[in-house]
Amino acid sequence: MVTPRERQPSSPLPDDDPTGVRALLGALPDPGPMPGDLVARITASIAAEQAQRTVVRPLSTRRRPLWRTVGIAAAAAVVLGLGGVSLLSNTPAADVAGVLSNSGNDSSGGAERDTAAEGGPPPGSGSRGSATPVVSVHHSERAYSTGSFAGQAAALLASPGAPMVPGAAEAPTVGPIATERGVLSCLSALTREAFSQVTADLGTFDGAPAAVLVVTTDTGHTAYAVQRHCTSNTPALLAGPTPLG
Amino acid sequence: MAEDQPLQEVSDRDLMARHCAGDPDAFGEIFRRHRDRMWALALRTTRNPELAADCVQEAFISAFRRADSYRGDAAVTTWLHRIVVNACLDRLRRDRPTTTLPERELADGRDAHGQVETRLDVREALGHLPEGQRLALILVDMHGLSVVEAAAVLGVAEGTVKSRCARGRTALAVMLGPSVAGVAEPSEPS
Numbered sequence: 001m002v003t004p005r006e007r008q009p010s011s012p013l014p015d016d017d018p019t020g021v022r023a024l025l026g027a028l029p030d031p032g033p034m035p036g037d038l039v040a041r042i043t044a045s046i047a048a049e050q051a052q053r054t055v056v057r058p059l060s061t062r063r064r065p066l067w068r069t070v071g072i073a074a075a076a077a078v079v080l081g082l083g084g085v086s087l088l089s090n091t092p093a094a095d096v097a098g099v100l101s102n103s104g105n106d107s108s109g110g111a112e113r114d115t116a117a118e119g120g121p122p123p124g125s126g127s128r129g130s131a132t133p134v135v136s137v138h139h140s141e142r143a144y145s146t147g148s149f150a151g152q153a154a155a156l157l158a159s160p161g162a163p164m165v166p167g168a169a170e171a172p173t174v175g176p177i178a179t180e181r182g183v184l185s186c187l188s189a190l191t192r193e194a195f196s197q198v199t200a201d202l203g204t205f206d207g208a209p210a211a212v213l214v215v216t217t218d219t220g221h222t223a224y225a226v227q228r229h230c231t232s233n234t235p236a237l238l239a240g241p242t243p244l245g
Numbered sequence: 246m247a248e249d250q251p252l253q254e255v256s257d258r259d260l261m262a263r264h265c266a267g268d269p270d271a272f273g274e275i276f277r278r279h280r281d282r283m284w285a286l287a288l289r290t291t292r293n294p295e296l297a298a299d300c301v302q303e304a305f306i307s308a309f310r311r312a313d314s315y316r317g318d319a320a321v322t323t324w325l326h327r328i329v330v331n332a333c334l335d336r337l338r339r340d341r342p343t344t345t346l347p348e349r350e351l352a353d354g355r356d357a358h359g360q361v362e363t364r365l366d367v368r369e370a371l372g373h374l375p376e377g378q379r380l381a382l383i384l385v386d387m388h389g390l391s392v393v394e395a396a397a398v399l400g401v402a403e404g405t406v407k408s409r410c411a412r413g414r415t416a417l418a419v420m421l422g423p424s425v426a427g428v429a430e431p432s433e434p435s
Binding site: 020025026028030049050233 | 267386389414418
């Protein structure tokens with residue numbers, strides 16, 4: 001809360017402001033504390049950021065025992081010796097790197113991939129240390145509206161229809177909200193509650209392009225309507241949270 | 246810094262250091278301490294509650310991610326002020342063609358009868374100032390930052406802040422006129 005003391009002019013000399021406007025501005029009341037829903041929203045975003053956060057230790061601080069270095073080199077030699085050249089040409093580079101780096105059961109690497117494998121929660125997930133929520137994305141182009149939102153969201157949950165075709169998110173009118181990661185990113189800005197499942201549907205809300213997200217928690221279902229550019233940084237909430245009966 | 250010290254007793258600078266070192270709770274304390282002030286700043290800068298909410302959220306997330314850019318030479322609040330102001334200005338400039346000023350921007354508390362209109366006039370008049378002058382007055386006169394701090398927030402010289410404040414106050418005094426009690430008329434050039 002901004003207190004009056006914090007608004008004291010730095011130079012209280014009477015001739016510093018002959019207009020008297022400074023005193024007038026300083027006397028204006030504060031807008032009040034940050035609204036509770038905004039506090040919750042930002043708190044959830046910070047929590048989501050923290051969940052994604054990994055600490056990458058500088059190379060100079062990494063300590064890899066000599067035997068692990070030898071082991072990795074030996075594994076590489078084995079792969080190559082067994083005709084690994086032909087294998088490598090057909091194997092994605094990331095997979096090869098993963099085999100080589102993990103061959104010594106090395107847990108000292110600071111790579112983001114290894115850290116994530118150690119059990120950090122998935123990005124944007126609302127769950128706390130549990131499995132990734134099941135996300136299904138649909139594209140019904142249903143016309144959702146403010147007055148009928150709860151009923152329409154419940155109908156979506158009951159009968160979501162066929163899932164979206166993979167790759168459809170690349171369409172400019174669709175975007176990342178049509179992907180699992182995009183849905184979870186958006187939800188990280190909306191709720192801190194743990195959920196096990198998300199049913200997402202692309203349609204319109206009061207006539208404008210939108211996405212409807214229905215999350216399933218231990219206590220029930222909650223629906224949100226968001227603009228399609230919703231992310232962890234930009235909630236773009238249109239309606240909700242609306243509990244569903 | 247004592248690891249068992251309650252977070253509420255840890256200084257802003259130490260909280261930032263802890264956050265950069267991986268403490269999962271340190272930034273939350275930074276947010277708790279300064280959220281009201283940054284909300285007020287965003288609201289006064291954008292004069293639009295919805296825009297202010299988006300901007301202050303963007304600002305805190307940006308601060309979370311860029312915490313290692315905080316060098317410690319200025320106060321953490323000064324650093325946060327800068328991030329919030331920049332977030333607001335970026336958004337205002339992006340939305341400029343469609344952004345309209347609200348007729349009434351803030352809900353005033355109960356005030357003495359007759360003074361409510363004055364406060365609305367002051368805020369309305371502030372909205373008519375050039376951006377640079379308005380921001381200087383918001384930071385210095387409404388948020389109590391020193392000229393040095395305001396210059397750091399705005400990324401301009403101290404002299405620039407002083408002149409913007411002086412010109413802004415003069416312009417406000419002219420706009421508000423002699424009807425506001427206690428506001429001295431600026432001296433007319435002879």
